[in-house]
Amino acid sequence: MGSPESKHLMKQLSETEPLWNAWQEWTKTNELLRETETLLNDPDPSMRSMASEEHADLQSQISDMVVNKFPSLVVPPSKTTHLSAIMELKAGVGGSESALFLSELLRMYIRLATLYRWKTNTIASNQTENGGIKDAIVEFVGERAYDTLRFESGVHRVQRVPATEANGRVHTSTVAAVVLPMPEDTGSETSDDLFTMDEIRIEVMRARGAGGQHVNKTESAVRLTHIPSGITVSMQDERSQHQNRRRAFQVLRARLMDRKLSQEVVERRDVRRNLVRSADRSEKIRTYNYAQDRVTDHRLGLSVKNLESILEGDSLQDLLDALAKKHQDDLLQEELEMT
Amino acid sequence: MPRISHLLSSLSSALGPASARLEFKWMKQAAEQSDKGTSLVEMVERRLCGEPLQYIIGTQPFGSLELLVRPPTLIPRPETEDWTLRLAELVDPSPDRPISLLDMCTGSGCIPLLLCHTWRPGSVNAYGVDISADAIKLARDNAERCGIHVPTVTYGHSSSSFNTFKPLLGNIRDASFIHSLKLKPPFNVITSNPPYITRREFKDLPPSVRDYEDHRALLGDPDISEDELSSHLDKGLTFYRIIARLIANQGILADDGIVALEIGSTQANDVGRIMQREGRLNRIDVWKDPWDKDRVVLARR
Numbered sequence: 001m002g003s004p005e006s007k008h009l010m011k012q013l014s015e016t017e018p019l020w021n022a023w024q025e026w027t028k029t030n031e032l033l034r035e036t037e038t039l040l041n042d043p044d045p046s047m048r049s050m051a052s053e054e055h056a057d058l059q060s061q062i063s064d065m066v067v068n069k070f071p072s073l074v075v076p077p078s079k080t081t082h083l084s085a086i087m088e089l090k091a092g093v094g095g096s097e098s099a100l101f102l103s104e105l106l107r108m109y110i111r112l113a114t115l116y117r118w119k120t121n122t123i124a125s126n127q128t129e130n131g132g133i134k135d136a137i138v139e140f141v142g143e144r145a146y147d148t149l150r151f152e153s154g155v156h157r158v159q160r161v162p163a164t165e166a167n168g169r170v171h172t173s174t175v176a177a178v179v180l181p182m183p184e185d186t187g188s189e190t191s192d193d194l195f196t197m198d199e200i201r202i203e204v205m206r207a208r209g210a211g212g213q214h215v216n217k218t219e220s221a222v223r224l225t226h227i228p229s230g231i232t233v234s235m236q237d238e239r240s241q242h243q244n245r246r247r248a249f250q251v252l253r254a255r256l257m258d259r260k261l262s263q264e265v266v267e268r269r270d271v272r273r274n275l276v277r278s279a280d281r282s283e284k285i286r287t288y289n290y291a292q293d294r295v296t297d298h299r300l301g302l303s304v305k306n307l308e309s310i311l312e313g314d315s316l317q318d319l320l321d322a323l324a325k326k327h328q329d330d331l332l333q334e335e336l337e338m339t
Numbered sequence: 340m341p342r343i344s345h346l347l348s349s350l351s352s353a354l355g356p357a358s359a360r361l362e363f364k365w366m367k368q369a370a371e372q373s374d375k376g377t378s379l380v381e382m383v384e385r386r387l388c389g390e391p392l393q394y395i396i397g398t399q400p401f402g403s404l405e406l407l408v409r410p411p412t413l414i415p416r417p418e419t420e421d422w423t424l425r426l427a428e429l430v431d432p433s434p435d436r437p438i439s440l441l442d443m444c445t446g447s448g449c450i451p452l453l454l455c456h457t458w459r460p461g462s463v464n465a466y467g468v469d470i471s472a473d474a475i476k477l478a479r480d481n482a483e484r485c486g487i488h489v490p491t492v493t494y495g496h497s498s499s500s501f502n503t504f505k506p507l508l509g510n511i512r513d514a515s516f517i518h519s520l521k522l523k524p525p526f527n528v529i530t531s532n533p534p535y536i537t538r539r540e541f542k543d544l545p546p547s548v549r550d551y552e553d554h555r556a557l558l559g560d561p562d563i564s565e566d567e568l569s570s571h572l573d574k575g576l577t578f579y580r581i582i583a584r585l586i587a588n589q590g591i592l593a594d595d596g597i598v599a600l601e602i603g604s605t606q607a608n609d610v611g612r613i614m615q616r617e618g619r620l621n622r623i624d625v626w627k628d629p630w631d632k633d634r635v636v637l638a639r640r
């Protein structure tokens with residue numbers, strides 16, 4: 001135990017386990033059904049009536065398996081259950097009000113993380129003077145973090161009277177979220193299946209004059225460019241070059257991983273000539289309406305009363321469950337259309 | 340109490356808005372974690388007076404280490420961090436054949452500590468020499484903080500199952516220091532970031548360097564007198580000559596040993612020549628820092 005291979009094997013096993021369990025249950029139930037069938041003609045009348053009751057029961061179990069259980073197992077299991085997540089938040093329209101809302105969303109996700117027992121870590125954040133945040137990058141480390149949070153990608157909209165607004169007019173502001181999958185051990189500067197080191201350009205961002213002993217100002221900002229894709233990552237939140245480089249490599253890996261996963265989805269869909277719309281990150285996904293104390297998720301077409309319970313994380317869990325269910329249903333639909 | 344936004348805007352006019360925002364954030368985090376109870380306001384005020392951020396916060400990340408920094412010992416620089424990590428990759432000793440390392444002018448101990456931390460356990464015994472008692476105390480505290488063992492005896496090449504670092508108070512200009520500190524040459528690796536700033540440059544240093552960091556850590560020609568100021572002597576090279584002669588005369592470098600010296604960005608040619616002529620090391624390489632300035636002279640036989 002503990003070697004990378006055995007960990008990998010365990011991961012695969014745990015992913016096929018539901019299928020195996022269902023198969024065992026199916027065979028066992030069928031065996032029982034055959035056994036009870038022989039008892040249906042038993043000379044003893046009380047035995048006969050017991051058997052027919054049981055027979056009906058087993059039959060309804062079997063039909064439930066066919067209608068509900070198996071279809072959900074037909075959908076290929078998620079290959080990303082073990083991945084942690086990186087979330088990038090950016091204030092959109094609405095200026096400082098949008099930055100304030102961003103800090104509230106961030107708090108919401110950090111509370112959610114506690115509920116799921118994920119570790120959180122703010123990689124970068126750009127605060128404004130009045131306590132808002134212009135943009136932030138946060139990692140969520142834990143089982144299913146990516147699978148759970150990926151439905152949060154998109155535009156979040158808030159409608160309320162900003163604290164700074166004197167005449168009480170309702171404003172609409174937005175925050176954009178992008179959730180990226182985070183591969184394991186991601187800060188290292190070594191080539192892997194996502195990139196090779198000669199595809200990476202590393203730049204330090206500010207001039208330092210003579211440098212060395214002559215200067216003791218902290219100049220730790222770093223920018224990475226992945227040359228083939230043109231993806232760039234700038235990092236300046238840490239106090240050393242080395243730390244910023246690690247962070248930047250981490251975010252770069254997450255972005256490249258994200259690109260790889262969405263390419264895989266596109267390829268799969270192209271093969272099937274399926275036109276299911278892929279998630280669009282500029283799409284408005286949710287509205288937080290303070291005046292009506294209501295949160296509407298536009299993909300579910302569902303409104304939840306009690307905005308506070310969403311921001312506290314509990315009701316957000318319910319929304320995320322519903323979104324996961326919807327995703328599962330969409331995949332099944334896709335699978336069925338293919339056959 | 341001054342308002343936070345007021346502090347931030349004063350900091351902005353002192354440092355520029357981008358640096359101000361970052362430094363403010365770091366001070367805020369430090370204030371929240373401070374066990375001395377230093378307040379954010381106090382920190383920002385000290386910064387506004389020109390004190391280096393690192394002394395205010397009390398630590399500086401260096402590679403994957405977080406080192407203590409205390410005035411007046413020199414704050415480890417990012418250029419030094421960069422080449423130390425590069426040297427760590429270049430040498431990478433094995434515990435089967437442990438090496439010994441001498442770091443002259445060790446200051447906070449940053450160079451040997453990061454090497455000890457990066458290299459496999461049991462592959463290096465390192466020694467650091469500095470003339471400043473403050474520096475030696477700090478280097479010891481840093482060794483403890485980083486979990487690097489400080490031996491009470493001098494090992495030479497003898498092996499143990501972990502890396503060791505021993506900071507020693509001494510003057511490298513006194514050629515007998517090797518002997519009096521009971522060091523056991525030859526060394527496989529000799530590193531140094533000796534003082535290299537010239538008198539002329541010294542006058543124009545930013546106040547956060549000149550007024551807060553030890554002059555002994557900065558001045559490359561400590562003995563130069565005022566009237567020699569504009570002469571050819573004022574090149575900040577005194578310590579490179581001392582190191583070169585030490586290596587030549589006492590044969591303290593192993594045959595396949597390597598010397599890595601940090602330099603000022605205009606000193607590569609001079610230091611290369613000194614190492615060749617006075618240190619009798621033929622193979623010279625120059626490494627650039629991330630800002631594309633000449634930063635290290637590597638010398639081998």
Ligand SMILES: C[S@@+](CC[C@H](N)C(=O)[O-])C[C@H]1O[C@@H](n2cnc3c(N)ncnc32)[C@H](O)[C@@H]1O
Pocket residue numbers: 213412413414415416419443444445446447448449450468469470471474509510511512531532533534535553555556557
């Ligand atoms: C530029 S600092 C380098 C400190 C540390 N190695 C670093 O890279 O951050 C130079 C150091 O040399 C020490 N030093 C100056 N003259 C010395 C001498 N004659 N013998 C030993 N150390 C000396 C100073 O005390 C100072 O700590």
